[in-house]
Amino acid sequence: MGMRLVRPSIEWKNEHEDYLKEWDEPRITPSSFNLAGIESYYDYLVALKIRESGDEKWVHSTNYFLVDEKDRVLAMVDIRHNLTDYLHNVGGHIGYGVRLNSKIKPPHRI
Numbered sequence: 001m002g003m004r005l006v007r008p009s010i011e012w013k014n015e016h017e018d019y020l021k022e023w024d025e026p027r028i029t030p031s032s033f034n035l036a037g038i039e040s041y042y043d044y045l046v047a048l049k050i051r052e053s054g055d056e057k058w059v060h061s062t063n064y065f066l067v068d069e070k071d072r073v074l075a076m077v078d079i080r081h082n083l084t085d086y087l088h089n090v091g092g093h094i095g096y097g098v099r100l101n102s103k104i105k106p107p108h109r110i
Contacts, residue, residue: 002068002069003066003067003068003069003074004066004067005064005065005066005067005077006064006065006067007062007063007064007065008033008044008045008048008063008064008065009045010041010042010045012065012067012073013041015065015067015071015072015073016033016035016041016065016073017035018073019033019073019076019099020033020034020035022099022100022101023097023100030076030078030095030096030097031095032048032051032061032063032076032078032095033063033076033078033097048063054081054082059080059081059082059083059084059087060080060081060082061078061079061080061081062078062079062081063076063077063078063079064076064077064079065077072099073099074098074099075096075097075098075099076096076097077094077095077096078094078095078096079093079094080092080093080094080095081093
């Protein structure tokens with residue numbers, strides 16, 4: 001099947017956790033995929049849905065895992081549908097994190 005984008009769901013819990021183990025510092029983990037301080041994966045999914053709606057301090061966005069043919073999460077992508085001034089100047093429409101030991105290389109510009 002090759003690489004594909006999938007939405008975060010309970011079936012990706014273990015792969016998500018394995019992906020995060022490769023990030024040595026929580027501060028550099030892509031924020032929409034950070035599980036720090038979350039009681040359960042279900043709570044994470046509920047919080048993500050609220051975040052994606054653009055509620056409170058977040059902008060409307062859609063999040064995906066990039067997975068390979070072996071169902072291994074290689075990257076996480078946060079597509080922002082609108083921007084604040086800060087995101088316009090610093091973050092942009094796409095936030096992403098690539099698994100540190102994956103063979104794929106992030107683009108210099110998207």
